[in-house]
Amino acid sequence: MRVYKFGGASVRDADGVRNLREIVAQSSDDLMVVISAMGKTTNALERVMAALAQGDEQKAEQEWLGVFDHHVYVMQALGLQPNVDVRLPLMPAYNTEWSYDQNYDQIVSLGEILSTQIVAVFLLKSGIPTEWWNMPKLLRTDATYREAQVDWQHSAQVIRVGWDRTARPRVVVTQGFIGGTEEGLRTTLGREGSDYTAALLGNFLDAESVTIWKDVPGILNADPRKQADTIKIDQLSYHDAVELAYSGAQVIHPKTIRPLENKKIPLYVKPFGNPLAEGSIICENAQPVTVPVYIWRENQILITMRAKDFAFVLEESLSHIFEIIHRHHLTVSLVQSSAVTISVCVDNNRFVERAINELQDAYLVTWNDNLRLLTIRGTTPEILKKEQENRTILLSQTTRRTARLVITHE
Ligand code: ASP
Ligand code: MG
Numbered sequence: 001m002r003v004y005k006f007g008g009a010s011v012r013d014a015d016g017v018r019n020l021r022e023i024v025a026q027s028s029d030d031l032m033v034v035i036s037a038m039g040k041t042t043n044a045l046e047r048v049m050a051a052l053a054q055g056d057e058q059k060a061e062q063e064w065l066g067v068f069d070h071h072v073y074v075m076q077a078l079g080l081q082p083n084v085d086v087r088l089p090l091m092p093a094y095n096t097e098w099s100y101d102q103n104y105d106q107i108v109s110l111g112e113i114l115s116t117q118i119v120a121v122f123l124l125k126s127g128i129p130t131e132w133w134n135m136p137k138l139l140r141t142d143a144t145y146r147e148a149q150v151d152w153q154h155s156a157q158v159i160r161v162g163w164d165r166t167a168r169p170r171v172v173v174t175q176g177f178i179g180g181t182e183e184g185l186r187t188t189l190g191r192e193g194s195d196y197t198a199a200l201l202g203n204f205l206d207a208e209s210v211t212i213w214k215d216v217p218g219i220l221n222a223d224p225r226k227q228a229d230t231i232k233i234d235q236l237s238y239h240d241a242v243e244l245a246y247s248g249a250q251v252i253h254p255k256t257i258r259p260l261e262n263k264k265i266p267l268y269v270k271p272f273g274n275p276l277a278e279g280s281i282i283c284e285n286a287q288p289v290t291v292p293v294y295i296w297r298e299n300q301i302l303i304t305m306r307a308k309d310f311a312f313v314l315e316e317s318l319s320h321i322f323e324i325i326h327r328h329h330l331t332v333s334l335v336q337s338s339a340v341t342i343s344v345c346v347d348n349n350r351f352v353e354r355a356i357n358e359l360q361d362a363y364l365v366t367w368n369d370n371l372r373l374l375t376i377r378g379t380t381p382e383i384l385k386k387e388q389e390n391r392t393i394l395l396s397q398t399t400r401r402t403a404r405l406v407i408t409h410e
Contacts (some may be wrong), residue, residue: 001030001163003210005176005198010213010272010371011115012039014077017122023275025128030170032163032205032334034198035119036177037111038074041067042191045108052094064091071114078122078279084276086117087123092211101145102185105178109186110134112175112194120173130171134147138178139197141187147329148179148187155179156204161314176203195253210265211279212252213272218280219244219251222294232293233293234278235286240377241267247295247333247375257282292383297333297373301348302394302406303356305363306341317342321359328355336395343395345373345406368394372407379403 004024006107010016016038024031037045044067051060066284072082082088092107113134120132139155141148166172176194179187189196193236195212202210219241220230236244238261251269260267260282270279304320321342327334330352334345348369371394376383384403388396395406 001170001201001205001207003032003034003198003205003207003339004036005210005212006036006272007043007194007212007214008036008039009215011035011119012073016272017074017078017119019272020119020213021126021128023272024123024171026275029208030168031172032201032207033119033171033173034176034194034201035116035173036111036194037181038070038115038118038376041111042108042177043116046104048091049104050093052107053100061091064148067111071118072123075118078118080118080121080125084184085121086114088114091162093140094334099145103145105145105148105186105188109175109178109188112178116173123171123173125253128171129167129169130173130339131166133162133172133174134282135178135197136184136186138174139179140198141179141181141189143181143183143185143187146188147190148181149178150189150200150218151339152200155200159204160233162298182409190253190255192253193255196259199259202265203263206263207265208339209268210260211268211270213270213275214251215272216269217274217277218269219249219282221289221291223296226296227294231291233280233289233291236280236282237286238282238284240286240289241282241376244293244295247297247373247377249293249295252282259307271376289378292376292378292380295375295377297347297375299348299371300371300406301352301367301369302343302345302371303359303365303367304341304343305359305365308362308364313388322363324355324358328352328358330355333393334397334406336397345371345395368408370409372409374403374405374407376403376405377401 044063048060048063075082089110094103110337120130123130138158140151176197177189194368198210212228218232222230224230238257242257245252264280264284266283268279268281271277328351330347332344336343378401392408393405397404
């Protein structure tokens with residue numbers, strides 16, 4: 001069996017869903033099809049959520065109608081009947097007994113529930129025997145809402161049993177990005193988490209391969225929105241893929257590689273607009289990458305800690321600082337230390353302020369936000385010189401082959 005994953009862009013409209021159908025119909029293997037919310041639905045549901053939390057019913061209603069209308073429109077364009085073929089949910093209410101994050105997961109997860117129901121019904125009605133699976137009942141997670149941790153063992157067992165019972169030929173359509181707690185509440189695995197779901201399902205079911213269908217020809221050496229003349233990387237090792245994802249490359253979610261590497265399952269990244277194209281493959285024995293790879297990581301904050309009494313920071317403080325960073329769910333993108341300071345670059349998120357507050361109890365803390373981190377793998381002195389020109393660089397770290405520059409916004 002194989003796992004196919006379609007992101008939001010590939011199912012944003014009726015043409016996208018029809019294209020998905022073609023790709024599924026061409027497979028002679030059993031398929032587990034993992035799907036994201038349609039287009040920018042997750043962002044829209046985040047706005048519904050924010051409005052509800054602020055008590056702005058009118059704004060919430062308006063955003064909800066936008067989501068609702070889009071799904072009605074797609075269904076009609078596919079010849080499906082809204083509320084007959086797929087029941088559309090009513091606008092969810094905010095439960096004041098729950099935390100923001102707990103509410104968030106119940107509401108934002110609706111995007112995937114809807115997209116998968118629409119796709120499953122469409123496939124079924126167009127002659128492909130399809131089962132719809134509800135991941136919140138199958139992929140068991142803890143209750144860390146918005147960053148839920150998957151219980152691999154429990155989930156693998158339930159999912160294997162389900163798969164064995166599925167009628168053949170098997171096409172199962174299910175949601176990426178979401179799971180559920182033992183108590184039956186929905187959880188989400190972190191934004192852009194559908195790739196991770198696909199990798200987990202591949203691992204649990206010992207898939208022959210996992211394919212991520214995207215709106216790019218494969219894995220490119222730079223983001224085509226930021227750089228002209230990109231080059232496709234045909235093969236990538238798991239190791240390089242992790243480095244790339246960790247540096248901020250948007251191609252795959254960083255958590256995707258581990259479940260696949262564990263079982264040596266190859267990961268294909270292919271263009272959904274051209275299913276026969278070769279795309280890129282991430283696998284065990286890949287050819288080394290020979291082109292320089294440029295990876296931008298946006299919205300960074302550089303935090304520098306200095307000991308209050310000029311003590312030697314490094315020895316005593318490293319583990320203390322990282323414990324605080326970890327506890328506040330910050331993602332570190334770069335670390336640099338000197339005798340008396342430690343600097344970390346982290347993704348700027350909603351937890352940063354609290355972390356800085358706590359760090360200030362023990363250290364003199366300074367920070368710069370609104371920064372970008374550029375990682376160049378396979379760099380040369382010429383490339384580095386060119387990238388440094390006309391830029392304000394707050395920090396740079398270079399090894400023989402890799403350069404990392406923390407840059408202010410031009
Ligand atoms: N729909 C979710 C998001 O946009 C998950 C995903 O696309 O992978 O974050
Ligand atoms: Mg998405």
